Amino acid sequence: MNRPYLALVALLAFxxxxxxxxxxxxxxxLAFGLELLSRPDTAQLVIDLYLLAAMAALWMYRDAxxxxxxxxxxxxxxxxxxxxxxxxxxxxxVVEGFWRQRPMAQRx
Numbered sequence: 001m002n003r004p005y006l007a008l009v010a011l012l013a014f015x016x017x018x019x020x021x022x023x024x025x026x027x028x029x030l031a032f033g034l035e036l037l038s039r040p041d042t043a044q045l046v047i048d049l050y051l052l053a054a055m056a057a058l059w060m061y062r063d064a065x066x067x068x069x070x071x072x073x074x075x076x077x078x079x080x081x082x083x084x085x086x087x088x089x090x091x092x093x094v095v096e097g098f099w100r101q102r103p104m105a106q107r108x
Contacts, residue, residue: 004097011090018084029083053081056089063096 022029036042057078064074074092081088 004094007090007093007097011087011094014090015087018087049085053085053088057081060089060092063092 025032027035033046036046060074060077060081061071064071077088077092079088080091
């Protein structure tokens with residue numbers, strides 16, 4: 001039984017933390033991102049994070065294509081990845097992990 005429970009816990013914890021941070025933030029997500037990019041040391045971290053996010057997006061695309069699915073089927077995960085980086089791939093792993101465990105007759 002290889003269900004993605006660890007990914008589910010990480011997704012829930014990180015999503016709740018992200019929502020809390022956004023709720024108490026004194027600036028918009030865009031302003032925060034621009035502020036991070038204004039200094040070389042934090043810009044390096046943002047660039048590194050989004051390089052990893054791009055690799056995760058490519059992995060999700062290739063995985064979906066290998067299963068015969070279209071780009072449209074993973075578009076929500078790609079949007080989540082573009083905005084929140086880790087949440088998109090975590091959501092993909094959780095949904096795919098639990099979906100794979102369902103018997104073929106129950107899949108829609």
